Amino acid sequence: MTDLYAEHLDELARRWQDALRATGIDAALIGAGEARPYFLDDQGPTFRANPHFAQWLPGDDCQNAMLLIRPGEIPRLYFHRSRDYWHQPAAVPEVGGHFDIQVYQDVDALTRQVYADVEQINRAAFIGELDPADDNLPIAEKNPNHLLNQLHFSRARKTPFELDCMRRATETGVRGHRAAREAFYGGASEFEIHQAYLLASQQNESDLPYGNIVALNEHAGVLHYQHQERTLPDEVLSLLIDAGGRHLGYASDITRTYAKRAGTLFADLVVHLDQAQQDLIAGLAVGQDYVAVHEAMHRSVARILVESGLLLGSYEAVLAAGLTETFFPHGLGHLLGVQVHDVGGQLVSADGGVRPPPDNYPALRLTRTIDVGQVFTIEPGIYFIPMLLEPLRAHSSAALVNWSAVDELMPFGGIRIEDNVHVGEHGVENLTRDAFEVESVN
Incomplete structure (x- = not known):
């Protein structure tokens, strides 16, 4: 022991x-x-x-x-x-x-x-x-x-032992992610990318904390895409992979998105969302309201969509119209631990007081105040989901959308970038980025 x-x-x-x-x-x-x-x-x-x-x-x-x-x-x-x-x-x-x-x-x-x-x-x-x-x-x-x-x-406050398990689970997941990226650029199918992930992370499917999401092209627009095609599409455009690791029952939850070709609008969106995510994490602090952090990410997404030419007008007008909710329809993150979606994310007190998510962000799993010892995900996204975009075409806000640009991006599916963050007494530790850096050195 x-x-x-x-x-x-x-x-x-x-x-x-x-x-x-x-x-x-x-x-x-x-x-x-x-x-x-x-x-x-x-x-x-x-x-x-x-x-x-x-x-x-x-x-x-x-x-x-x-x-x-x-x-x-x-x-x-x-x-x-x-x-x-x-x-x-x-x-x-x-x-x-x-x-x-x-x-x-x-x-x-x-x-x-x-x-x-x-x-x-x-x-x-x-x-x-x-x-x-x-x-x-x-x-x-x-x-x-x-x-x-x-x-x-x-349970939201993790012990040092739990943190150690989660760091090891992250190292496991990162080894799989690096192999998955290499397989993608090497021309692998979803199924082959999944197999590369398993081999590199030294996990079988029963070891995984959740079923791997390995989504090429428009499949990335299905948030929890559950299949793995054995054949490649006629043209490969993008990969979204959401996959983690486990160590002694504790989980990591990591997502990365890759563009097949650099210099495209989609590739630029990946870079901009990645930077916005890192800027947000750098500003995290004890005492912040996670709902406010989620709302701050929506402001960043609005700015990205306007500056990229996908939405028209000011980003304030885009936010007021609620357009980011169509392109970023899920919550920014959730507690993580012995369960992937760890419990207590909406509890505000030990006696059972609950703070439900805002009406316009019903999928937000975490509404607590950020505190020392918490581990949670930061996973912004930008998606091109037909089911969500179709009603917008008939909405009064449709004029704020550059539909020709959006339609060109539909075959790419979407982007999600997810890191696991530990709030320590002396600052924020990004478990995911730290593990990627160590793996790069090794």
Whole structure:
């Protein structure tokens, strides 16, 4: 066990103790979960552990495990390690004296012991996904919001151990991105680019924090494009790749966009958006309102679109007409951690106060005040999406659009540039750019 991990466990113990006492709950039982097969099948999706469990015991090799948290006591880990020659049994975690570990070969025996222990507790809550067969578990509450709000609010502040995991996840993702870029300029298809990413990052598809978005040309205008064509289009114009890495369950989330040919309007847009993103990140500071940061990015996008000749008139008029919302329809970013879209992005207090996004930016996942310890994405975009542009053609603001220029860019799909940012006590750390620089040197 590393010192960082030991300190991380101590911090988690403090957070859970505070949350339990604040809510009047005596103990929490966290279920890791178990893999479930597809309907009428013996195969199923890759297992991912309950994120609340994974924060204590990183990784996914923990099916059926349970963790009992009681203030002032060492957490009790009920760990399932089956006798099995069909699959590799889970390795018992090496966690020193930070857990009271009980290992069971039989799930039923594990469950009986959990029931017996929980019955001795006056008021216990369960956090996780319960099987219908577990309805008789002697607990007072299942996933109570007042407890989850406490935990989700504090999870935004990453521990040094979590930051270390995310830096390593970023290094993994960056190795894949560099290979993907090389494959793109070498004439690879979406599928081949994806394979190059996997090989260079040393991940298989089940390792990925989310399904890779590998989008050539107009496919980049589908925000979460989910396919990978095996053949190349007649003319390759652009690549948008949104892909990350995982380390001990913690994620990176990185997007880059490339123009096939330099000197084109699309290539210039990529450069300008990249610079605007970096300028925005350079100005981030503790105490800023993330909604205001999102709005500042829209002002930058408006300026880019006007200066490039895609929109007509002043950028103030463009903003007043809401035109940037057509070209930049998603939020600027989200919290990142043990989940790609980490929880608590709209919580303003530990007691569950929520700040919803503004009506004109409904997709914004993060509305909190920027604070020390947060890790979030900054991912502006400029897209040419037919579904969004068609209504604009019939709108009163259509005269502010240079339609011939926009139509020429439709086959390129769009641009997104995404970095992962850590807010430290002494400034902002761009995890993504730092990893790209290190990889370039290596």
